[in-house]
Amino acid sequence: MAPGTDGHSGADAAGGTAGTPGDVRAGAAATDGGTARDTTGRATGGGLLGVGFRSLLKREVLRFVRRPRNTFIPPAITNVLYFAVFGVILGDRIDEVAGEPYLLFILPGLVVLGAIGNAFENSSFSIFHGRWNEYIHETLTSPLSYSSMVLAYILAAALRGIIVGFIIVGIGLLFTSVPIERPFYLAAFMLVVPLLFASLGVIGGLLAEDFDDLTVMNQFILRPLVFFGAVFYPLGSLDPLYQTLSLLNPMVYMVNGVRYGFLGFQEVDPLASLVVLSGLTAVVALVDVLLFRRGYGLID
Amino acid sequence: MxxxxxxxxxxxxxxxxxxxxxxxxxxxxxxxxxxxxxxxxxxxxxxxxxxxxxxxxxxxxxxxxxxxxxxxxxxxxxxxxxxxxxxxxxxxxxxxxxxxxxxxxxxxxxxxxxxxxxxxxxxxxxxxxxxxxxxxxxxxxxxxxxxxxxxxxxxxxxxxxxxxxxxxxxxxxxxxxxxxxxxxxxxxxxxxxxxxxxxxxxxxxxxxxxxxxxxxxxxxxxxSRGTDKVYVTLADPPAETPALDIDGVREIDRDGDTLVVTAGGGGRVAPALLRELEYAGHEVVDLDIRRASLEEVFVDMTRVDEEAEELGVVG
CATH class of the missing domain: 3.40.50.300 (P-loop containing nucleotide triphosphate hydrolases)
Structure with a gap:
């Protein structure tokens, strides 16, 4: 907080206050004060999950729901291609991996890939676009608390990621039957992972200086991590050195967790992964709130 | 409140x-x-x-x-x-x-x-x-x-x-x-x-x-802090600008048969102005007061300040 903003008593506020040269005559021409409105008892947007929060959440969800050509169709097409090429055309020439047909082995990874990409894109794009055209001021100048704002952006973006996850599973079902061996883990990972990337997307949207920055984040950071995240191969197929290196890639734990949920196959402890990812999500979300509170990238 | x-x-x-x-x-x-x-x-x-x-x-x-x-x-x-x-x-x-x-x-x-x-x-x-x-x-x-x-x-x-x-x-x-x-x-x-x-x-x-x-x-x-202009049209153009000693009058110009009186508060000055002129034998046929607009005052105030700034008086 800026120095000198504290320690002011509201009582000082009455009367002539323009400490400037010249005769101030405060109140000399004030219209009849009797007509001034009573200003108590306003709603101020409600609590953390109040009307204000729900309005922003609704706005954020409607934004992507109404633009399926930009939000749902692209991952659907991409994944039809993945399944057709990697699953069917190449998959027939690849032996079973971890006791599963190759198509089924890659499905969890593709679900994660689609879910995190869309979760990240939604919050980063929505915030960046609002900054670019300055209409994020509509939210910023409202009485919403910063926690409510951030939570609405994150939940909406995570929801888009989860929906895309469902779409990808749906497409998978066109090619094969999809088992769900560990429903709890599947649900937990499919909640936490999109939440984490939705939270990261908030930071991305605040950091970006132009639209290219968003592309860079997606192409040069997200995508390599995903492709080296054991989506298309099991860790066990790598040399020990690369296996160890892979453990530094957070994507490995997410893909492993979701794969455990679907297929019951694991190479890293899914419970430990879940705990670490949940903690990480909480930390990133907290950073989001702090950045909003500071107005980072949002205000002068 | x-x-x-x-x-x-x-x-x-x-x-x-x-x-x-x-x-x-x-x-x-x-x-x-x-x-x-x-x-x-x-x-x-x-x-x-x-x-x-x-x-x-x-x-x-x-x-x-x-x-x-x-x-x-x-x-x-x-x-x-x-x-x-x-x-x-x-x-x-x-x-x-x-x-x-x-x-x-x-x-x-x-x-x-x-x-x-x-x-x-x-x-x-x-x-x-x-x-x-x-x-x-x-x-x-x-x-x-x-x-x-x-x-x-x-x-x-x-x-x-x-x-x-x-x-x-x-x-x-x-x-x-x-x-x-x-x-x-x-x-x-x-x-x-x-x-x-x-x-x-x-x-x-x-x-x-x-x-x-x-x-x-x-x-x-x-x-009212700006200067108004009072236009007084006389029946006969005066030979020379009459000297008038009235509070608030800052300047008097002559334009044919019209006197242009610059004053702070034109409305306050006008009665005295008329009295003095008639006393001096002039016949007034028309009177018009143009009040300073807020715009003029505004320009004055902000411009003066700039000049003061340049001179190092302010700030």
Missing amino acids: EPAIYADDLRKAYGDVRALDGLSFAVDRGEFFGLLGPNGAGKTTFINVLVGLVHKDGGTAEVFGYDIEDDYREARDRIGLSPQEFNVDRFFPIHEVLEHKAGYHGIPQGEAERRAAEALKTVGIWDKRDTRFDWLSGGMKRRFLLARALVTDPELLILDEPTAGVDVQLRRDLWGVIERLNAAGTTVLLTTHYIEEAERLCDRVAITDEGRVVDVATPDELR
Whole structure:
């Protein structure tokens, strides 16, 4: 907080206050004060999950729901291609991996890939676009608390990621039957992972200086991590050195967790992964709130 | 009761530029208050401090007694802002943009829809409700910004150049709406380049320059500080400019059969002026007083300040 903003008593506020040269005559021409409105008892947007929060959440969800050509169709097409090429055309020439047909082995990874990409894109794009055209001021100048704002952006973006996850599973079902061996883990990972990337997307949207920055984040950071995240191969197929290196890639734990949920196959402890990812999500979300509170990238 | 706006020693610098340099003034509840000043005087910066779009470096600002940082939610909820720049959600038809904005202020959906419809009707663009902002004409965009400011039923309406680039008819419409709101008790803070608008509408105005308030007064008071011109037409052109010893007269010029008397407070000077002239044997056939406009006073005040600055007298 800026120095000198504290320690002011509201009582000082009455009367002539323009400490400037010249005769101030405060109140000399004030219209009849009797007509001034009573200003108590306003709603101020409600609590953390109040009307204000729900309005922003609704706005954020409607934004992507109404633009399926930009939000749902692209991952659907991409994944039809993945399944057709990697699953069917190449998959027939690849032996079973971890006791599963190759198509089924890659499905969890593709679900994660689609879910995190869309979760990240939604919050980063929505915030960046609002900054670019300055209409994020509509939210910023409202009485919403910063926690409510951030939570609405994150939940909406995570929801888009989860929906895309469902779409990808749906497409998978066109090619094969999809088992769900560990429903709890599947649900937990499919909640936490999109939440984490939705939270990261908030930071991305605040950091970006132009639209290219968003592309860079997606192409040069997200995508390599995903492709080296054991989506298309099991860790066990790598040399020990690369296996160890892979453990530094957070994507490995997410893909492993979701794969455990679907297929019951694991190479890293899914419970430990879940705990670490949940903690990480909480930390990133907290950073989001702090950045909003500071107005980072949002205000002068 | 706390004033609608209280600002004390507000400071904000961008590098070497001091956008706000100790800005202080107060706006009473229910007032129609004008903020005048040349470009770069800090008007928009000040407004943005109030609504939370600019972090102040120092000083205090309160809205209805609520500190704009410590009680930011209370303060922001009471403000409706019609900004200078178009900053409207591009993804939604305008009636939904209003519903969302109302929602952010805690107004439930049904009520938000009713208010959005009312606001659009108030500014006369109800038939465009399903259009997106980008497809509105320039005048309609201005109308919409006002509707968005109104939809939350603010107690303080802040209008930053609300009639910039707007035709006469629309300006009249917008002022009609705003004056009705003010009559109903809404406090209005206005910045405008059209000084005659401020002169006509505002209870008081603050003249700002270089991030400070130079003066606060009613438009009448400010005008009375300017110099009026009294035109006295005589039946016979005088041979020479008569010497008149009257309080307030600063200068007398002769233009054919007309004397142009420059004076502070033309109305006060005129009777004495007539008496003196008739006493001296002149026959007065016409009298015209042109009062200094607020614009002239404004230009004087801000220009003098600049000159003083250059001379190192101020700051």
